[in-house]
Amino acid sequence: MIGFVTSYIPLLLKGLAVLGFIALSAMFLIWLERKISAKIQNRLGPMMTGPHGAFQSVADTVKLLLKENIMPTGADTTIWWLAPFFVTVPAVVAFLCMPFGSHFIVHDLNVGILFICSITSISVIGVFMAGWGSNNKYSLLGGMRSAAQIVSYEVPLLLSVLVVIMESGTLSMQGIVRAQELGWFFLKPNVFIAFVIYLISATAETNRVPFDIPEAESELVAGYHTEYSGMKFAMFFVAEYTNLFIVSAVAATLFLGGWLGPFRPSMFWFLLKAYTIIAFLMWIRWTLPRVRMDQMMGFAWKFLVPVSLVNVLVTGWLLVVKG
Amino acid sequence: MLKEIYQILIGFLSILKGLGVTWKNIFRKPVTMEYPLDKPVMTAKHRGLVDLIPDKCIACLQCSKICPTAALVVSGIMNPETKKRAPDKFVYNTELCCFCGLCEEICPTSALFMNKCYEIACYQHADLTPIDLLRSNKYQHLTSPRTRERKK
Amino acid sequence: METAIVSKSIQERFPDAIVETKPEWICLKKEIFTPVLQFLKTGHLAFINLHCITAVDRQGSVEVVYHLYSFEHKWMLTIKVILLDSDLTIDSLTSLWSAANWLEREVFDLFGVKFTGHPDLRRILNPDTWSEHPLRKDFKRDGFIPRPVR
């Protein structure tokens, strides 16, 4: 009995470490987004809470904790209450096989990348539940839009990941990183195209501009999380930024050689690459306008899917020919 | 088909140009004026709160007639010694005033002017309504945040 | 391009339409009002732009004022129609210019002039629950604080 329990202690500690990292990284990303948008718009961003607004996210979280919890009348209580959990839990579980460093990984599944991609697509159910449960027309439209968007961008995402799997030959995340010791994957031309497609469908996956149609500020007021206040809204916020981190971390692992780097602390390289990709996505967020619903769908099915299919064929042909 | 690909490429280039603009802006100096730390200097003609030099005023009621929102309530009496009219009641309603500057222009003896005070925020309604302009410390209650001590 | 020329060309087609002609405006009878405007719009004078409809309460009658503009002759024509307080109705011009739709609703809202033939004549600026028409000179309402004359 003791043996059975003690074998779970390391996993428990790793889980707590991951939870701590998620909370910190979500708060840091919220602060980073406000600072980058301030830099782009020639202003200063949060300044009054600590040096350069360091504790701004702490203040936001504590304030959201204190807010009153309002249940809209006529809301479908269980669905409405469960929705934030359906969005947050997949974002946390996906950290199971995220290769932070050569030895920093919770558990290196041999189907690592497949696990991450399937877990992160559960959050669309949560978004749809939030849309339906809030008994609010704007949320309903937001929910339906997000379902269509994530489904149509799941296909190019997986096809571009498929190219990397074909190149590295393994599904496990550590294996993919080790396969890039010779040369990072995105240096190869066909994998570079997969990298671009991956980034485009990743912005769509995490509902960020130019694909932030579900919670379009100017049309649907606040999209699917219009009716959520206080801690439930904070969970949506944390889930959104954690998804952003997952997507950039997977991109860094698959295309930019994960924790590979010239000197020892491998975790440093992983975080550096992940955060540069996040900064790039934030830079795009504050520059481009939003794409319309049917243009977004058309772009996915008429352009991204054919190009990624051709890319998979070319990679297969190259592998067969080059041996 | 070729035209389609060409369109996509042109589109991609235009997005990159847009990103270039924001990239240039990242390295520009922020234009923000940090308000409570360094406060702006009001321009010469700035129309702040209405203010009065009591002894220059001859209570001709021109200003209260011209005021579009009837924010000035003035009544004057003939002062026997100095044989001049002097205001005995001069009430200014900040909440009705529209800061148009007509009273300042019309005042023949320029006793009434608009001062440079622009920080008018308070907790009670009563701080704003009838302000007696004859009193000397009429605007003391409108406090303003401390500015940054200039490191000379 | 003078009002006299316009009133002369109206005179030829509709002899008894004009009540009075002034250098600034022409006053028309209420009965044959729409045909005259139909002619003004489609005729050689080409007043294709209905610039503004407004009304003036003359304490006993309401003057409805139309401003028409012709891009060809670059000239603004003012047309007036006098309506007695007893029957404040006039036929609507929405069939000629669709600009008239909202402008007439506003005159109805503020003056109470009913435009027959208007697609949906409701109040446009004030809440629908109101019954009085604010811009009439004899308008009373609680909460209406007149400016004290100093």
Add this chain to the structure above:
Amino acid sequence: MAVNERIPGSEYLEKFPGGEVILAKSQDVFNWAKGASLWPLTFGLACCAIEMMTTGASHFDIDRFGSGVFRASPRQCDVMIIAGTICVKMQDSIKRLYDQMPEPKYVIAMGNCAISGGIFYHDSYSVVKGAEAVGIPVDVYVAGCPPRPENLLNGIIKLQEKIRSTKARVT
């Protein structure tokens, strides 16, 4: 001028030895957090809305005070800046918006129209004479027509000081 607000769970904390000390300390942290992240509702009525947007923009940057996040839905806002003239037709919409906001909510009446009907006080049949006439308790009055953006920031600072001075109501 202390407006008492209930801290969730304050009655349990009080029973433990030294509970009051923890309660007092935690109250400062809560008030600091509430003050430091006041999320305003995008709610511009008239000319003051333009000055509110200018305050949000780069030259005055309301985001320095943590309240640059202009949320459109009243559920996620803390402060309602009534910027502009309150008209008869708009009256009940404003009241409904105020009721939809979750509890620790504050109101800044920006501009003379929101304070007392301002330039439209006399001779106007369709302007409500100020935010109090709608039945909304106002925390800070920012006078001006329109008030300068610095004046609005001064109002935000005053609201933060007011939040920091509130004592929790220990039930």
Add this chain to the structure above:
Amino acid sequence: MDYEELIINMGPQHPSTHGVLYLELKLDGEIVVDCRPNIGYLHRSIEKIAENRTFVQFMPFTDRLDYLASMNNNLGFCLTMEKLLQIEAPARAQYLRVIMAELNRVASHLFAVSTFAQDLGAYATPLFYALRDREKIVQIFDQICGQRLTYNYMRIGGVSADIPVGVDQLIRDFIIYERQMMAEYDDLLTNNVIFRARSKMIGVLSKESAIDHGVTGPNLRASGFKWDLRKDEPYLMYDQFDFNVPVGKNGDSWDRYNVRMLEIMESLKIIEQALNGLPEGDPVAKINKAYRPTGEIYVRTENPRGELGFYVVGDGNPFPYRLKIRAPSFSNLSVLTSLIRGLNISDAVCVLGSLDVVMGEIDR
């Protein structure tokens, strides 16, 4: 299987209705079947107030009509009264009026262009760039007349104050600075593929339907009808400046946006020429309370949003007997229903943003 249309309220408080406009949209899925705009949420009864104010006292109210272009409203009211009272403003005052009106047109178009970009989803960045440039204009106005938004600068027969010494150099620096910034906005917005995809051929307004609905200003010029009061019915010395009138090709949202961008460049040209030709003299006009006009007058001027008309009826009292304000945004907005039938919500928001309406002058 009968289906029931979804009625959605883009209610008085909505991020993209540019103020308090309430649109009742009847939706079939995401396609707008019918739209009923309700206005009046900012009806401040300015026309009733005008009947109890002297002409000089009414000037601050004109600032609050189209609160993004207060100088142009002042100008419209001044010209109306001067024509009614047969007063002639001195030459320097007329030049100063042209400079102020054109500067305010640039500020108003900057605002309109960037809120249009915000409606298309470019959240906050173009808006904050435009407000950063507009801040320079607002500071110039602050130096000249003391207020940032409601200037009350023009008087009947002149202006309230002459231009301070250093300000014309400030304006010239602004013109040079603004020309570089406009090149940046073209890269950021005009040539952006997503921006064009979102606004090309959306909400096409034909020339006939525009004239029929009484649409004026940039929206009319975008539909291919070359009509600008400053050129076709010159008032206030506009005939002495050479500037061309930008005209759009097919009257869609992108054309309405592009016409405004080109008009900014034209206004900068006018300001430059007016500054160079500024005559000497005393432009200041004393406040005269003894105006008691009789008769009536209707004068129109070219506002950034269209043709603003003042219809003043005087009957010998110091107060006008009736004062009607013909607001350009009022007629521009009446086109909205016919434009957005059949589009989906995102395009409806785009068309409303491209029409650039200000609720202050619609509801008066």
